[in-house]
Amino acid sequence: MKKLTMWMVLMAMAVSPMFAQEADTTINETQQPSEEEQVDQVINEATEGVWVDEGVDGEAAAATAVVVQEEPKQSNRHEYRQVQTLMPESGGGGYGGFSVGYTTVNGLDALGMGVRGAWIIGHGFALGLAGEGFTSDFTPVDEEYYALSGGYGGLLIEPIIAGWFPVHLSFPLLIGGGGIASYTTSSDMWDYDNYYPTYGEYAAYFVGEVGVELEFNMVRFFRFTLYSNYRWTSELEMKPMDGLAPPIDNPYPVAADALSGWSFGMRFKFGSF
Numbered sequence: 001m002k003k004l005t006m007w008m009v010l011m012a013m014a015v016s017p018m019f020a021q022e023a024d025t026t027i028n029e030t031q032q033p034s035e036e037e038q039v040d041q042v043i044n045e046a047t048e049g050v051w052v053d054e055g056v057d058g059e060a061a062a063a064t065a066v067v068v069q070e071e072p073k074q075s076n077r078h079e080y081r082q083v084q085t086l087m088p089e090s091g092g093g094g095y096g097g098f099s100v101g102y103t104t105v106n107g108l109d110a111l112g113m114g115v116r117g118a119w120i121i122g123h124g125f126a127l128g129l130a131g132e133g134f135t136s137d138f139t140p141v142d143e144e145y146y147a148l149s150g151g152y153g154g155l156l157i158e159p160i161i162a163g164w165f166p167v168h169l170s171f172p173l174l175i176g177g178g179g180i181a182s183y184t185t186s187s188d189m190w191d192y193d194n195y196y197p198t199y200g201e202y203a204a205y206f207v208g209e210v211g212v213e214l215e216f217n218m219v220r221f222f223r224f225t226l227y228s229n230y231r232w233t234s235e236l237e238m239k240p241m242d243g244l245a246p247p248i249d250n251p252y253p254v255a256a257d258a259l260s261g262w263s264f265g266m267r268f269k270f271g272s273f
Helices: 002-031 035-047 058-070
Strands: 092-105 108-121 125-136 139-141 144-161 167-170 173-185 198-219 222-233 261-272
Touching: 092 125, 092 222, 108 144, 108 261, 125 173, 144 198
Parallel strands: none
Antiparallel strands: 092 108, 092 261, 108 125, 125 144, 139 144, 144 167, 144 173, 167 198, 173 198, 198 222, 222 261
C-alpha cells in the first residue's frame, strides 16, 4: 500500500510541470495579439487611423504605410510663383445694351438713344465703351423748321453696388467727345416725301457724363435700368443756322452750353452678370 502511494506521488510530481508549462503557453497566446492584429496595428499607426482596404495584402499595406510615413514631404515650389493680378480672375462677365431717353438741346426737347458694351469685373465694376445720339424737336422759324442733332461717345466706367441683389444701384461715368450739327427743312417733319434737310453749322466738343442707375435683375441674363445722367460739354462755337429767309438775321443762336444738362430714360442690358 505504501509502495502504491509513493508511486502515485512520484507520477504527480513528474506530470505537474508539463501542465504548468502548457497553461503558461495558453495564457501567453491569449495575451499576445496575432500576426494579423499586429499588421493592422502597424497600419493604423502609420496612416493615423485612415481606413485601408481589407482586400489589400496586410503585409504589403503595412510596408506601404511605413514607406509613406517615412517619406519626407516635398514642398511645392510653384505655389509661391503664381502670377498675381490687379483684377479678380473669378466672377463677372459682360453685357451689351441700348437705351431710350429724354434730354434737352439748346432749350429744345430732344430724343436720346444710345448703345454700350462693357466687361464686368468681379460683379462690382464694369469697363467698356458707350455711345449716345440725339436729335432735338423741330422749331418753326418763318416758313422753315430748325433742329439740332449729333452724338458723342467714349470710355465707360461703371461701379456697381451690390449687383447680386434683385434691385441695386450703379454709377456710370462716360468720358469722350462728340459732334453737333444744325439743320433746317422747308417741310413738316412728318412729311417724309418732301423732307429735305439743309445742314449748316457744326461743332466738335469734349464731353463728360455722370449718372445714377436703378437696376432690376429681371432674369440672369437681362437687367432693366432707369437712369438719370448729367452731361457737361466744352463750349460750343456755332453760328446761327444759315439759309433762313430774311429778315431773320439771327433766328436761333446756339448757346455755348447748349448740350449741358440732364437726361432721363431707360436702359436694357443683356449679358452675363
